[in-house]
Amino acid sequence: MEPRVSLVTLGVADLARSRAFYEALGWRSTSRPEDGVVFFQSGGMVLALWGRAELAADSGVTDAGGWGGVTPAWNVGSPAAVDAIIEMARAAGATIARVGAATAWGGYSGVFIDPDGHPWEIAHNPFWTLEPDGSIRLPDA
């Protein structure tokens, strides 16, 4: 029973607005509005959008109302791809926390903040393998 992150759910205020934002970045879903939740296939896992109050209740936690210590990243094949996604996110209504730039660890990354305040790092990491199918492989895994 090897452990997995099978699903990551982002709590959102307006499901239609968030779906449109993520679709503008290329995510695709067949979820229907009446489902009350949006599922995006992401390689071998799933990214979900769900009402934040429902997610808090389902998760057995109290909502602190801001960022809570979890940041996803989307890794891409080049610094230029980082820049392109940051600009796509800006055009879709994201706040840009930092534009693409070289990082202290030898890569290149930028960060956008989605309409609900969820940050995403967009990164190029030359030390990790990015497989043709978009999977990431650590150098020693």
Next chain:
Amino acid sequence: MEPRVSLVTLGVADLARSRAFYEALGWRSTSRPEDGVVFFQSGGMVLALWGRAELAADSGVTDAGGWGGVTPAWNVGSPAAVDAIIEMARAAGATIARVGAATAWGGYSGVFIDPDGHPWEIAHNPFWTLEPDGSIRLPDA
């Protein structure tokens, strides 16, 4: 440039404590203590542990100090596997927000809260395909 969740980073207060907790659940890492970060390979993506203050600064956000609208899930092949993982988490020091039980959507799940307050849903979803390699496939993806 198909979108991906390549990495999910959990901000933690004590890297060694959190690493031990996740290792007790079966995660494995070759990161060294002096790296200051822990990377776990998880199928085609990576789960990371990093100091919460560093993650907040890197993500360009203010830390609200509690849960912030993101919950990961680990999907498994049976209700019994859900129960087993909830008990592993309890033994490793997690708080159990809810033990395994049938859900309104027709599956079975429980939730544990890790030493830093991060909830994890452990779920069996009979409507999604769980591949032999641990990948999840939506019915229509």
